[in-house]
Amino acid sequence: MKLSELGEFGLINILSKIVEDSRDPQSPQWKNMVAGIGDDAAAWKNKRGLTLATTDCLVENIHFKPGQSSWRDLGWKALAVNLSDIAAMGGKAGYALVTIGLPREAEVESIIDLYEGIIELGNMWGVAIAGGDITSSEKFIISLTVTGNSGKHLLRRSSARPGDIIAVTGNPGMAAAGYKLIEDGIEETETDAPLRQAFLRPSPRLAEGIAICASGSRTAIDISDGLVADLGHICNSSGTGARINTDLIPVHPTARKIFPDQALDMALGGGEDYELLFTAEAQVIEKVKRTTSTRVTVIGEVTTGPAGVVNVIDENGRPYRVEKAGWDHFGK
Amino acid sequence: MKLSELGEFGLINILSKIVEDSRDPQSPQWKNMVAGIGDDAAAWKNKRGLTLATTDCLVENIHFKPGQSSWRDLGWKALAVNLSDIAAMGGKAGYALVTIGLPREAEVESIIDLYEGIIELGNMWGVAIAGGDITSSEKFIISLTVTGNSGKHLLRRSSARPGDIIAVTGNPGMAAAGYKLIEDGIEETETDAPLRQAFLRPSPRLAEGIAICASGSRTAIDISDGLVADLGHICNSSGTGARINTDLIPVHPTARKIFPDQALDMALGGGEDYELLFTAEAQVIEKVKRTTSTRVTVIGEVTTGPAGVVNVIDENGRPYRVEKAGWDHFGK
Numbered sequence: 001m002k003l004s005e006l007g008e009f010g011l012i013n014i015l016s017k018i019v020e021d022s023r024d025p026q027s028p029q030w031k032n033m034v035a036g037i038g039d040d041a042a043a044w045k046n047k048r049g050l051t052l053a054t055t056d057c058l059v060e061n062i063h064f065k066p067g068q069s070s071w072r073d074l075g076w077k078a079l080a081v082n083l084s085d086i087a088a089m090g091g092k093a094g095y096a097l098v099t100i101g102l103p104r105e106a107e108v109e110s111i112i113d114l115y116e117g118i119i120e121l122g123n124m125w126g127v128a129i130a131g132g133d134i135t136s137s138e139k140f141i142i143s144l145t146v147t148g149n150s151g152k153h154l155l156r157r158s159s160a161r162p163g164d165i166i167a168v169t170g171n172p173g174m175a176a177a178g179y180k181l182i183e184d185g186i187e188e189t190e191t192d193a194p195l196r197q198a199f200l201r202p203s204p205r206l207a208e209g210i211a212i213c214a215s216g217s218r219t220a221i222d223i224s225d226g227l228v229a230d231l232g233h234i235c236n237s238s239g240t241g242a243r244i245n246t247d248l249i250p251v252h253p254t255a256r257k258i259f260p261d262q263a264l265d266m267a268l269g270g271g272e273d274y275e276l277l278f279t280a281e282a283q284v285i286e287k288v289k290r291t292t293s294t295r296v297t298v299i300g301e302v303t304t305g306p307a308g309v310v311n312v313i314d315e316n317g318r319p320y321r322v323e324k325a326g327w328d329h330f331g332k
Numbered sequence: 333m334k335l336s337e338l339g340e341f342g343l344i345n346i347l348s349k350i351v352e353d354s355r356d357p358q359s360p361q362w363k364n365m366v367a368g369i370g371d372d373a374a375a376w377k378n379k380r381g382l383t384l385a386t387t388d389c390l391v392e393n394i395h396f397k398p399g400q401s402s403w404r405d406l407g408w409k410a411l412a413v414n415l416s417d418i419a420a421m422g423g424k425a426g427y428a429l430v431t432i433g434l435p436r437e438a439e440v441e442s443i444i445d446l447y448e449g450i451i452e453l454g455n456m457w458g459v460a461i462a463g464g465d466i467t468s469s470e471k472f473i474i475s476l477t478v479t480g481n482s483g484k485h486l487l488r489r490s491s492a493r494p495g496d497i498i499a500v501t502g503n504p505g506m507a508a509a510g511y512k513l514i515e516d517g518i519e520e521t522e523t524d525a526p527l528r529q530a531f532l533r534p535s536p537r538l539a540e541g542i543a544i545c546a547s548g549s550r551t552a553i554d555i556s557d558g559l560v561a562d563l564g565h566i567c568n569s570s571g572t573g574a575r576i577n578t579d580l581i582p583v584h585p586t587a588r589k590i591f592p593d594q595a596l597d598m599a600l601g602g603g604e605d606y607e608l609l610f611t612a613e614a615q616v617i618e619k620v621k622r623t624t625s626t627r628v629t630v631i632g633e634v635t636t637g638p639a640g641v642v643n644v645i646d647e648n649g650r651p652y653r654v655e656k657a658g659w660d661h662f663g664k
Contacts, residue, residue, distance in 0.1 A: 004436040019461045022451045027458035042462030047379045055429045097387045104336040119354045128361035129351045130374035137391045145477040
């Protein structure tokens with residue numbers, strides 16, 4: 001079977017099962033594993049708590065087009081998407097390994113800029129660049145692995161319970177709006193700069209992830225695949241359903257102004273947002289709101305099912321159909 | 333400047349310096365770092381000893397050609413090259429993160445075979461596959477990150493001292509000989525199978541790395557770039573020179589038989605060998621020989637200098653010129 005017929009998530013399911021079936025119960029590594037394939041980051045026990053590790057790869061023409069963002073921004077983003085995975089587990093960031101694949105005709109200055117973008121964001125979170133690999137490649141590849149750590153608690157995808165309140169940080173859809181402004185070649189203004197920044201230099205929600213976990217929530221995901229798709233991942237992993245209301249979605253006012261007909265769909269299905277979606281009892285959500293200055297908005301509720309199904313309800317109480325919910329790399 | 337003018341090692345030097353200059357002395361991560369860019373793996377202190385991490389990337393048409401090796405062998409090798417880096421630090425293997433970039437028209441069966449190769453070798457060393465990333469890509473990409481751990485001692489590139497004896501495990505040049513048999517399309521025989529295996533399914537020298545470190549050596553590298561080139565890396569990092577003798581090099585008898593005129597150059601410059609080259613006082617080398625059943629051969633001595641220079645001496649005491657010593661990805 002071709003990969004394009006199976007799709008990305010079909011492949012992940014098959015590979016997860018192969019890995020799961022191969023577990024060696026005698027191996028201390030397997031014994032200490034807490035979260036494996038299928039969460040934002042892997043987690044295993046160490047002497048003090050949990051070690052986290054995640055890896056995310058950006059490939060030229062798939063994840064970025066040279067010229068659409070600066071090399072410095074691209075370096076920043078390559079680290080940010082990994083830090084966001086650590087944030088979605090409720091962890092602190094640790095070390096980064098940087099793998100780059102480079103065409104022979106690449107400009108050395110571009111690669112230095114790329115590294116400086118990684119370092120700029122890394123220094124904001126105490127991340128040390130510990131090593132990596134450099135290889136030649138026809139297309140640019142930027143693949144980072146980032147470690148982290150946490151105490152004994154984690155934010156998982158699999159721990160949502162019916163009745164949990166669903167909340168989200170920030171304004172989903174900003175990155176999709178920013179991407180459209182850039183893709184359409186629209187001249188930058190002071191007003192739309194935050195949208196572009198959300199796409200080019202996303203801020204990983206590390207402090208918020210720690211606050212969410214410390215407040216008592218045990219369920220989160222980052223919404224890099226899009227809010228509805230990622231809520232679907234939580235529902236699939238938890239065996240629950242979910243209901244969210246379009247009139248509760250905190251669409252950014254500038255996105256709504258520039259894209260009045262698309263801003264809601266961008267927020268629900270746009271992807272590339274690095275906000276955190278999390279679930280918890282109402283009083284936990286209130287505690288999170290008190291302990292972070294970042295906007296936190298309640299958007300719906302976890303339901304008993306059907307498992308994996310996210311119901312999006314419009315302001316008239318009718319089902320709302322989201323345009324482009326989620327992203328499959330192999331375009332099933 | 334174009335990358336092809338600067339070369340791979342010039343780029344690594346520039347990036348290492350940028351990273352070094354950006355160290356945040358307040359960050360606990362930077363404080364705990366023991367080995368960063370420029371060794372086989374990174375190492376940082378944890379509560380019990382040292383955490384190791386390494387990453388290595390195989391790209392289609394650069395590191396492998398589909399059809400030349402099976403997908404299962406390719407999976408094995410992708411993990412082996414990373415485990416070899418852990419071995420070269422004297423560590424035990426821990427967890428693996430697997431990133432794969434796949435064309436849409438890839439066969440699902442191939443990807444399953446690839447994973448099974450990773451798992452087959454992983455299970456030999458207790459390595460748990462903890463996660464990864466799957467992305468679309470025009471060419472196949474297989475990038476693994478592997479963690480490990482060690483006690484307080486490590487094998488480094490920078491700790492060789494003049495007067496140290498230089499030794500190597502196994503038979504360098506087997507992989508280059510095996511590669512030539514495959515590349516030339518020569519039909520496999522029972523005799524030449526070990527050469528092909530050395531190229532297709534290299535055995536990481538994890539047990540030997542631990543034995544070398546436990547015996548009291550503090551200096552090793554794997555010879556994936558080729559024996560002379562990697563000895564040069566040790567000399568550069570340690571500020572020493574080295575002298576090795578061609579008549580001491582343990583060329584594999586089958587390689588010598590099939591390639592009488594090339595086998596020595598394959599052993600000195602061939603690359604893709606995952607043997608360990610290490611240095612220590614004579615009595616430490618003897619101890620290593622007693623504690624491992626793998627062949628260990630003395631091939632020369634560390635000298636005062638010139639720094640970074642490896643003198644290869646033939647059986648008549650004359651300088652020997654190695655064909656193709658080392659590999660630069662950007663073909664400076």
